Amino acid sequence: MNILILGGGGREHALAWAISQNPKCDRLFCAPGNAGIAEIAECVRIDPEDSADVIAFAGEHAIDFVVIGPEAPLAAGVADELRDAGYLTFGPSKAAAQVEASKAFTKELCDAAGAPTAAYARFTDAAPAKEYIAAQGAPIVIKADGLAAGKGVTVAMDEATALTAIDDCFSGAFGAAGAEVVIEEFMDGEEVSLFVLTDGTAMLPLASAQDHKRAFDGDEGPNTGGMGAYSPAPVLTQELLDQAMSRIVAPCLAELRDRSTPFSGVLYAGLMIQNGQARLVEYNARFGDPECQLLMARMGAQALDLLIATAEGNLAEAKVAWADDHAITVVLAARGYPGSYAKGEDIGLPDLTGQPLVQIFHAGTKDVEGQLVSNGGRVLAVTARGDTLRAARDLAYSVVERIDWPGGFYRTDIGWRAL
Secondary structure (H helix, E strand, O other), rough: OOOEEEEEEEEHHHHHHHHOOOOOOOEEEEOOOOOOOOHHEOOOOOOOOOOHHHHHHHEEEEEOEEEEOHHHHOOOOHHHHHHOOOOEEEEEOOOOOOHHHHHHHHHHHHHHHHHHHEEEEEEHHHHHHHHHHHHOOOOOEEEOOOOOOOEEEEEEOOOOHHHHHHHHHHHOOOOOOHOEEEEOOOOEEEEEEEEEEEOOOOOOEEEOOOEOOEHHHHHHHEOOOEEEEEEEEOOHHHHHHHHHHHHHHHHHHHHHHHHOOOOOEEEEEEEEEEEOEEEEEEEEEOOOOHHHHHHHHHHHHHHHHHHHHHHHHOOOHHOOOOOEEEEEEEEEEEOOOOOOOOOOOOOOOOOOOOOEEEEEEOEEEEEEEEEEEEEOOOOEEEEEEEOOHHHHHHHHHEEEEEEOOOOEEEOOOOOOOOO
16 A cells, blocks of 8 residues: 655654554655654655645555544544545544534533533633633633644643633634633543544544653643653553543544534543543544554554554454553653744764664654754654563663753653552
8 A cells, every 4th residue: 555644743753653564555655754754754745734735646646545643634624635535544524623623612512422521611702711710710721722732721720820821812822723712620630541543433442541741850840742651551440441431432422423523533532530530631633642652652563454444434343452561652852842942953863773662753853964953842752662661661761861962851750650
């Protein structure tokens, strides 16, 4: 098969790494890709949100299968256009991808499906939003309704922070994403990521993972797109997994089917666990980043078979062969992230020959005349597997410490909850 991956981050590098190992993969393209992806796929200068260009490229290169990595092309309807043009595509329709593209849509979906989630209210003006905050008090959660590249959520521990977040949203800090705001009850507990493949009818839960959102050790500092993660997450027991599937995921997917907008792809359910009960924090319409790096490292080549089964509607017959192992990923980010940061800094990577249990997945990197340089906020994700989480962690950090990049930083405590 000739396969095209849309996207250019760490998630897409992990997908490309796993897919390239499957004998079904003859030729692999990625648009736009990055310096790491370029080592295993042909990177092409195409905007993944421009469906016309994507379809034209697919026709010129006899593409058999398209995998959409990030949320923006899904929200733009690229999956719909590809399927209408006759291309087998992994990723939900624009209508189904609203579970991520609109926080208000997901809250209403949960209401209709009876899925447990935080109490909320939605606003299109600052004044009533601020009045609601004054009445509710803090802690409280402020969310820009639309896609904000992971930066539109504020967990406000005091009212002043909450009011500032409201001003940020309605002053245009997040563009059109902040034109409407969802204010939620603060949920205490332990958060975990559940990924479920679904072809619109059948459901196949994948391994759990736990992400570390805060920038600094001890879960301090601002929220980020994710500074590291590990899998599996002990907090998601089999009992809680069954509960989440039956009370949250299955009813919401059924509601989408009833609306004639079935979800086909991977549904990422962020769950809050407290007192033996799971509630939904958010849905995403794609693999998480950096959780995808963990899942691909543990699944390997079989990932492609599962993605194809999902896209073809044959997921009911599919199974995952999980090794009895653990995986951890440590993100290296540019100093200053998630605020302002420098680009174009030289990076030196260690030689990993003979170390099959560890991979360095690239996110924000670029090749400039043969020199690897930084080109984003989150730049690298060192991902390692081991018989135990501690073994995986020790291996990952041993590689992190060998990376020559003075301008980068990373957390030293990834996996602390489980360890």
